[in-house]
Amino acid sequence: ETGVTQSPTHLIKTRGQQVTLRCSSQSGHNTVSWYQQALGQGPQFIFQYYREEENGRGNFPPRFSGLQFPNYSSELNVNALELDDSALYLCASSLGTGLNTGELFFGEGSRLTVL
Amino acid sequence: AQSVTQLDSQVPVFEEAPVELRCNYSSSVSVYLFWYVQYPNQGLQLLLKYLSGSTLVKGINGFEAEFNKSQTSFHLRKPSVHISDTAEYFCAVRSITDKLIFGTGTRLQVFP
Numbered sequence: 661e662t663g664v665t666q667s668p669t670h671l672i673k674t675r676g677q678q679v680t681l682r683c684s685s686q687s688g689h690n691t692v693s694w695y696q697q698a699l700g701q702g703p704q705f706i707f708q709y710y711r712e713e714e715n716g717r718g719n720f721p722p723r724f725s726g727l728q729f730p731n732y733s734s735e736l737n738v739n740a741l742e743l744d745d746s747a748l749y750l751c752a753s754s755l756g757t758g759l760n761t762g763e764l765f766f767g768e769g770s771r772l773t774v775l
Numbered sequence: 776a777q778s779v780t781q782l783d784s785q786v787p788v789f790e791e792a793p794v795e796l797r798c799n800y801s802s803s804v805s806v807y808l809f810w811y812v813q814y815p816n817q818g819l820q821l822l823l824k825y826l827s828g829s830t831l832v833k834g835i836n837g838f839e840a841e842f843n844k845s846q847t848s849f850h851l852r853k854p855s856v857h858i859s860d861t862a863e864y865f866c867a868v869r870s871i872t873d874k875l876i877f878g879t880g881t882r883l884q885v886f887p
Contacts, residue, residue: 664818693874702779702865702877703819716874750818764875766811766818 664753664767672773673741681736681770685753691715692734693764694726695750703750709734738772746774777802777868781878789886790858796851796881798866807869808849810840813880814862822864825849836860861885 665684673679685692691710695703705718709728723739732753738745748771752764782797800806807826811819823834830842840851849866866878 695875700879702867702879703875705874705876708874718874752819763821763824766820768816768818 664751664765666749666751666767666770668770669768670771670773672775674775675741675743677741678737678739679741679772681738681749681751681772683734683736683751683753683767685732685734685751686765689753689755689765690732691754691756692728692732693752693754694734694736695752696720697748697750697769698744699747706736741774743774746772748772777804777806777870777876779866779868779876779878781866781881783881784879785882785884787884787886788856791855793854794852794856794860794883796864796866796883798849798851798878800847800849800866800868802847802868808840808842809867809869809875810834810838810849810851811865811867811877812836812862813865819865822851856883856885858885858887 664686667682693708694706697703706720707717708715712728725737728734748769750766750769752766754764778801780799788794809824810822812822813819822838823832825832825842833839838853842849863880863882865880867875869875
């Protein structure tokens with residue numbers, strides 16, 4: 661059973677650029693959630709995808725967008741990068757949603773630095 | 776709205792001493808509560824969870840937590856810590872919309 665894998669592990673961008681982060685969910689999981697963890701803070705929920713549809717969104721602007729593919733892997737896209745977007749981006753996969761959500765399994769994250 | 780407060784940003788402790796990391800939550804509905812650990816440069820690992828039933832929950836690595844509804848608390852405890860327990864610990868509540876709401880974390884530093 662493979663765990664949640666994220667790529668890239670580290671990347672550096674400049675203000676105004678765009679970035680795509682990738683996540684492969686754990687085998688058998690159909691739900692992916694993305695979290696942003698700024699330095700010294702707890703993770704903040706960005707959005708969740710269930711069976712290729714967005715299924716909940718946190719307080720993030722539209723320039724944060726995502727996709728989920730038929731194999732349940734996922735992408736997080738951030739346009740027009742700002743300095744405050746510098747953070748660790750965590751992907752978590754699970755089986756099911758709502759009251760039937762199983763345990764969330766987190767990847768090791770993608771650390772984004774915006775200069 | 777649901778929220779989580781971790782009362783201590785840092786907890787220093789000597790090896791083999793007991794430790795308690797404090798967590799209070801606010802919620803107007805039934806809650807699911809979690810503790811996660813984050814080692815340096817790693818993702819989050821689930822320590823334990825409370826969904827229902829017994830208020831004393833046992834997790835991995837010798838940790839346990841007690842759900843106290845009247846005090847809206849879910850404190851994490853370990854009777855004897857090891858150097859390897861040095862990490863960041865996050866308390867979280869799961870909302871009815873399924874997202875996890877995390878506290879700001881407690882840095883546990885274990886000294887020899």
